[in-house]
Amino acid sequence: MVLQTQVLQFGTSRFLQAHADLFFSQADADMTVTVVQSSGDTSRQHRLAALADPSGFPVRVKGLEQGQEIDREERVTSVKQCFSTAQDWDDVCRVGAGVSYILSNTSDRGYDAQPSDLDAQFTNDMSFPAKLTHLLHYRFKTGAKAPTLLPTELIPDNGDVLKTRVLDLAEAVFNDVAFATWLQAMPAANSIVDRIVSEPIEPAGAVAEPYALWALQKADGLSLPFTHPAIEWVDSLEEAERLKLHILNLGHTYIADLWQVKDWPKDMNVLDFMRGDHCADLMHLYETEVIPAFALKGLESKARAYVATTVDRFANPFLDHRIADIAQNHGQKIDRRIGAFVSWIHATDPECRLPTLSAILKKGT
Structure with a gap:
C-alpha cells in the first residue's frame, strides 16, 4: 500500500x-x-x-x-x-x-x-x-x-x-x-x-x-x-554563510593547520585540542582578528554570539571529530575559509591587519 x-x-x-x-x-x-x-x-x-x-x-x-x-x-x-x-x-x-x-x-x-x-x-x-x-x-x-x-x-x-x-x-x-x-x-x-x-x-x-x-x-x-x-x-543567506564559513569552518581549518605543523597524533580530535594549551591560541585568533574583522562589516555582536556557540560545539564532550578528517583537502579549505575571509574584509578595509590568517594563507598558496 x-x-x-x-x-x-x-x-x-x-x-x-x-x-x-x-x-x-x-x-x-x-x-x-x-x-x-x-x-x-x-x-x-x-x-x-x-x-x-x-x-x-x-x-x-x-x-x-x-x-x-x-x-x-x-x-x-x-x-x-x-x-x-x-x-x-x-x-x-x-x-x-x-x-x-x-x-x-x-x-x-x-x-x-x-x-x-x-x-x-x-x-x-x-x-x-x-x-x-x-x-x-x-x-x-x-x-x-x-x-x-x-x-x-x-x-x-x-x-x-x-x-x-x-x-x-x-x-x-x-x-x-x-x-x-x-x-x-x-x-x-x-x-x-x-x-x-x-x-x-x-x-x-x-x-x-x-x-x-x-x-x-x-x-x-x-x-x-x-x-x-x-x-x-x-532576506539573504550571506550573513549566515559568512558566520559559519569564517568562524566555525575557519576555526576548524586553523586547528587542522596547527595539527599538521605540530605533528600531533593522527587520532587527535577537536575535543583534545580544546582541552589543551593551544585552545588559547584559537581564542586569541577569534578575539584579535576574526571578531574585529566582522565588526568592520557591522556584525560584531553576531560574531561574538556565534563564537560562543562555536566554542561550545568544539568542546562537545560526546563528539569524536577527528582533526585528520577536517584536514582533508586542506589547501582548498584554506582558500575558501581563510582566503575568502581576508578578501572580504580587505574589500572594506585594505589596511586591516590579519597576521595569523595571512600567514596561513601565504603558506597554503
Missing part, C-alpha cells in the same frame, strides 16, 4: 534523520515523509525498513548548550514509508505526484552529470537532477501544480542551482514549452543547513549535537506550514 505524504525526501543520511526528519516530527502540523533511496545500494535495505518503523527511530542529542551538558533522546516518527528508485520508481512517482515538498540531501556526486541524463526513459544510473526532472514531468502530466523544492546540499544557492539543472534537462529531454513554463513557476529554496551528526545508531537513528540550523532565503511562494527554533527565514 502506498501512502500519500506531505514530503518526498531523496536521501537516507543520518544528517537528514537528525535534522529535517526530526524537525518534521516535532512540527505542530502534519509533516509526514516518504524517504527515497536513490543510490540503488541493496545493503541499505535494513535501514529503509527501520526508518519507516511505526515506533520511530532515535536521535540522541548530546553536547553543550550555553555551557550546560545536554544528553537526551528524541523520537522521530515523521517517516511513514521508504522506497528505492532502483526497485520502486513507479511508487516514487505516485507519491511524488501529490506531495507539497521535495527535500534532498544527496552526495556531491549525486549532482554530477551522467551519460544517461539525456535518455528519454528513466534509468537509475541518472544523476539526481535528472531523476527529479523525470519525476516532475510525471507530476506535470497529472495536472498537479509544481511542488516546492527544498534542497539541503552544501552548494551555494542550492535551490537556484537545482532548478536551473532541472530546467536545462527538461529542455534537452522533453522540449515541451508548457512543461518549461510549469517548472519556471516552481518554488525552490536557497538554504544553509548545519548540525554535526557524529555517528549513526543502527539500524536507524543518529547521535547529534544540540546546535542545529536550517536557514531559508525568503522568496515569493516559499513557506513551511510550521515553525521550529532551528528554522530561520532570512
Whole structure:
C-alpha cells in the first residue's frame, strides 16, 4: 500500500534523520515523509525498513548548550514509508505526484552529470537532477501544480542551482514549452543547513549535537506550514554563510593547520585540542582578528554570539571529530575559509591587519 505524504525526501543520511526528519516530527502540523533511496545500494535495505518503523527511530542529542551538558533522546516518527528508485520508481512517482515538498540531501556526486541524463526513459544510473526532472514531468502530466523544492546540499544557492539543472534537462529531454513554463513557476529554496551528526545508531537513528540550523532565503511562494527554533527565514543567506564559513569552518581549518605543523597524533580530535594549551591560541585568533574583522562589516555582536556557540560545539564532550578528517583537502579549505575571509574584509578595509590568517594563507598558496 502506498501512502500519500506531505514530503518526498531523496536521501537516507543520518544528517537528514537528525535534522529535517526530526524537525518534521516535532512540527505542530502534519509533516509526514516518504524517504527515497536513490543510490540503488541493496545493503541499505535494513535501514529503509527501520526508518519507516511505526515506533520511530532515535536521535540522541548530546553536547553543550550555553555551557550546560545536554544528553537526551528524541523520537522521530515523521517517516511513514521508504522506497528505492532502483526497485520502486513507479511508487516514487505516485507519491511524488501529490506531495507539497521535495527535500534532498544527496552526495556531491549525486549532482554530477551522467551519460544517461539525456535518455528519454528513466534509468537509475541518472544523476539526481535528472531523476527529479523525470519525476516532475510525471507530476506535470497529472495536472498537479509544481511542488516546492527544498534542497539541503552544501552548494551555494542550492535551490537556484537545482532548478536551473532541472530546467536545462527538461529542455534537452522533453522540449515541451508548457512543461518549461510549469517548472519556471516552481518554488525552490536557497538554504544553509548545519548540525554535526557524529555517528549513526543502527539500524536507524543518529547521535547529534544540540546546535542545529536550517536557514531559508525568503522568496515569493516559499513557506513551511510550521515553525521550529532551528528554522530561520532570512532576506539573504550571506550573513549566515559568512558566520559559519569564517568562524566555525575557519576555526576548524586553523586547528587542522596547527595539527599538521605540530605533528600531533593522527587520532587527535577537536575535543583534545580544546582541552589543551593551544585552545588559547584559537581564542586569541577569534578575539584579535576574526571578531574585529566582522565588526568592520557591522556584525560584531553576531560574531561574538556565534563564537560562543562555536566554542561550545568544539568542546562537545560526546563528539569524536577527528582533526585528520577536517584536514582533508586542506589547501582548498584554506582558500575558501581563510582566503575568502581576508578578501572580504580587505574589500572594506585594505589596511586591516590579519597576521595569523595571512600567514596561513601565504603558506597554503
